[in-house]
Amino acid sequence: MSLFFQLVTSGLATGAIYAALALALVLIFRATNVVNFGQGEMATFSAYCTWQLMQWGVPLWLAVLASLVGAFAIGIVTFRLIIRPMMDAPVEATVVITLGILVLFQAACMWIWGAEQLSFPSLFPGGGFGIGEVRVLASAVGTLAILLAIALAMGFIFRFTKLGLSMRAAAFDRTRSVLVGVDVERMLMLGWGFASVIGALAAILIAPRLFLSPTMMTPILFYALAAATLGGWDSPLGAIVGGLAVGVTESLGASYLPFVGADMRIAVPIALTLIILLVKPVGLFGSYKVTKL
Amino acid sequence: MRDLSLSTAIKLSLFAIVAASISVFAPAYALQQVAIAIAYAIAILGLNLLMGYAGQICLAQGTLFGVGAYVTAILNATYGVSPLATLPVAAAVSAAVGLLIGLPALRLQGLQLAIVTFGIAAAFPQLLLKLGSLTGGVSGLPVDAPETPGFMTDVPELWLYLIALACAGIGALLVSRVLFGDAGRALRAQRDNPQIAQALGVNLTRTRLWAFATSSALAGLGGGVFAIVSGFISPESFLAILSINIVIGSIVGGVTSMAGAFVGGLFMVFVPSWASDINLSLGNLIYGLALILIMMVARNGITGFIEKWISMIFRRAAG
Numbered sequence: 001m002s003l004f005f006q007l008v009t010s011g012l013a014t015g016a017i018y019a020a021l022a023l024a025l026v027l028i029f030r031a032t033n034v035v036n037f038g039q040g041e042m043a044t045f046s047a048y049c050t051w052q053l054m055q056w057g058v059p060l061w062l063a064v065l066a067s068l069v070g071a072f073a074i075g076i077v078t079f080r081l082i083i084r085p086m087m088d089a090p091v092e093a094t095v096v097i098t099l100g101i102l103v104l105f106q107a108a109c110m111w112i113w114g115a116e117q118l119s120f121p122s123l124f125p126g127g128g129f130g131i132g133e134v135r136v137l138a139s140a141v142g143t144l145a146i147l148l149a150i151a152l153a154m155g156f157i158f159r160f161t162k163l164g165l166s167m168r169a170a171a172f173d174r175t176r177s178v179l180v181g182v183d184v185e186r187m188l189m190l191g192w193g194f195a196s197v198i199g200a201l202a203a204i205l206i207a208p209r210l211f212l213s214p215t216m217m218t219p220i221l222f223y224a225l226a227a228a229t230l231g232g233w234d235s236p237l238g239a240i241v242g243g244l245a246v247g248v249t250e251s252l253g254a255s256y257l258p259f260v261g262a263d264m265r266i267a268v269p270i271a272l273t274l275i276i277l278l279v280k281p282v283g284l285f286g287s288y289k290v291t292k293l
Numbered sequence: 294m295r296d297l298s299l300s301t302a303i304k305l306s307l308f309a310i311v312a313a314s315i316s317v318f319a320p321a322y323a324l325q326q327v328a329i330a331i332a333y334a335i336a337i338l339g340l341n342l343l344m345g346y347a348g349q350i351c352l353a354q355g356t357l358f359g360v361g362a363y364v365t366a367i368l369n370a371t372y373g374v375s376p377l378a379t380l381p382v383a384a385a386v387s388a389a390v391g392l393l394i395g396l397p398a399l400r401l402q403g404l405q406l407a408i409v410t411f412g413i414a415a416a417f418p419q420l421l422l423k424l425g426s427l428t429g430g431v432s433g434l435p436v437d438a439p440e441t442p443g444f445m446t447d448v449p450e451l452w453l454y455l456i457a458l459a460c461a462g463i464g465a466l467l468v469s470r471v472l473f474g475d476a477g478r479a480l481r482a483q484r485d486n487p488q489i490a491q492a493l494g495v496n497l498t499r500t501r502l503w504a505f506a507t508s509s510a511l512a513g514l515g516g517g518v519f520a521i522v523s524g525f526i527s528p529e530s531f532l533a534i535l536s537i538n539i540v541i542g543s544i545v546g547g548v549t550s551m552a553g554a555f556v557g558g559l560f561m562v563f564v565p566s567w568a569s570d571i572n573l574s575l576g577n578l579i580y581g582l583a584l585i586l587i588m589m590v591a592r593n594g595i596t597g598f599i600e601k602w603i604s605m606i607f608r609r610a611a612g
Contacts, residue, residue: 035404035407035408037407037411082585082589085589086588086589089588090348090484091348091350091404092344092348092349092350092407093588093592095350095352095404095407096350096540096544096584096588097584097585097588097589099352099537099540099541099584100581100582100584100585100588101581101585102537102581103537103541103577103580103581103584104578104581104582104584104585105581106577106581107574107575107576107577107578107580107581108574108578110573110574110577111572111574111575111578115573218415218533219415222411222412222415225408225411225412226408226412229405229408233404263419263422263423264416264419264420264423266412266415266416266419267416267420269412270409270412270413270416273408273409273412274397274398274409277397277398277405277409278397281405
């Protein structure tokens with residue numbers, strides 16, 4: 001039984017990373033109806049920026065802070081230059097353009113920093129502590145705490161501030177929001193900025209474990225996509241629950257299902273995605289949409 | 294209508310001239326490269342049907358391509374079937390796999406298929422390694438060269454090139470049969486407005502599934518041709534990035550154009566190899582920029598751009 005709890009704990013820690021990236025995806029999807037396949041690579045770029053700053057002698061926390069500000073700028077610039085002109089394009093066009101973002105940022109990382117893996121320091125102390133027979137790593141607790149902080153901050157902003165209200169309005173109905181005086185474009189831009197920051201945070205948290213490389217976030221992005229589909233694309237809460245659920249299922253599946261094993265663990269999110277699409281296509285927390293002709 | 298058939302005739306003869314001059318002037322190695330480009334072009338033809346006309350996007354076209362390649366290789370290496378005879382099976386198996394993937398994803402508009410196929414593309418190389426006893430694992434599988442007819446024995450590459458070209462011809466014929474019939478009209482209708490199309494009696498799921506199966510079959514055919522032309526395949530050739538590269542090839546050539554599929558295939562083979570002489574990441578940088586710029590500036594790709602210019606010149610000459 002202690003193995004089970006051990007697997008759940010490590011699954012939750014990985015799941016928190018998936019949840020953070022899924023949250024970024026959902027924020028962007030709600031605001032601009034775009035699934036950003038380049039989210040992971042944009043985040044990797046920010047993690048590289050942190051690494052570079054530290055090579056120049058900047059202390060860790062300051063380097064992280066500076067790259068998060070940088071990530072905000074990257075999100076905004078990407079929106080202005082690439083997404084805004086494409087806002088009313090059909091779905092397949094937006095998928096293609098965000099694939100372009102993926103390829104572009106990956107190539108940029110490889111061009112500047114090369115393809116070899118770089119070691120990345122952890123934000124948290126090593127070690128951990130035991131609860132009964134289950135060993136909990138400090139980094140796992142830290143990652144979950146950061147996810148909780150992001151969720152609370154976002155919940156607070158969206159629910160209790162005027163900015164959050166305007167952002168929700170802009171995401172809900174662009175035309176009518178303009179009529180009541182919301183600066184829609186600025187809200188969507190901010191949405192991209194915030195999402196980029198959350199994504200960057202996910203990359204910085206996972207980098208110590210996976211080592212920094214230009215393709216580091218590509219598999220993580222897939223888990224995040226599965227998480228967002230599982231939770232429902234229009235629900236931030238769904239993204240978080242979905243991320244944690246994907247993390248735990250993956251960790252359990254890799255150990256208990258003989259065919260899956262460690263090398264086919266990516267089959268778990270695929271199976272989850274297919275099942276949710278068959279059973280409840282809008283996701284666990286998603287809402288059905290009514291379209292008028 | 295006469296204009297249409299005239300312009301089709303002009304395009305076809307242009308294409309024949311280009312295809313023939315490549316076979317005459319290109320050296321043997323380049324000829325094999327072009328044959329590989331044509332194999333990709335067959336997969337792109339399928340993707341064009343799906344993206345350009347059905348409005349769906351598949352990020353596992355490279356995986357279905359790989360399925361076709363492995364069907365050909367396994368049938369040939371393990372069961373000794375002659376390579377050319379494996380091609381219809383490769384197409385059929387890929388179509389079946391496509392149906393299996395598409396069934397849950399295609400009930401919804403657009404995005405779900407992209408998400409599901411993105412994951413499948415990532416899992417495919419792992420699956421090939423896992424099924425090592427069937428697929429040869431890391432070391433891959435050899436494929437026999439098809440028997441070259443007597444008068445061509447000194448240039449076997451030419452024969453490979455002709456095989457690839459013939460398969461591409463079959464693919465193009467299939468796509469044009471679909472596009473110019475009722476199925477094509479139903480496809481375009483559900484892309485432009487699914488609700489109205491449904492009200493007019495188009496079965497959305499069935500139409501999309503059908504387009505996806507055709508597209509997958511073409512990917513499988515292309516993969517089979519790829520296996521025959523390369524003579525050897527391994528999981529390395531079917532990484533997730535291949536699927537993205539096929540999308541890039543399709544967009545660069547022009548999603549609604551058949552000639553564009555060939556432009557895209559050539560782009561996929563030759564641009565990275567030229568660019569990597571300068572810098573290893575330059576190829577990807579060009580890929581990324583090409584994708585974004587083409588989507589923003591010239592939605593119909595290179596062929597769409599050229600066609601616009603040609604028709605402008607004609608109009609000026611006429612007026």
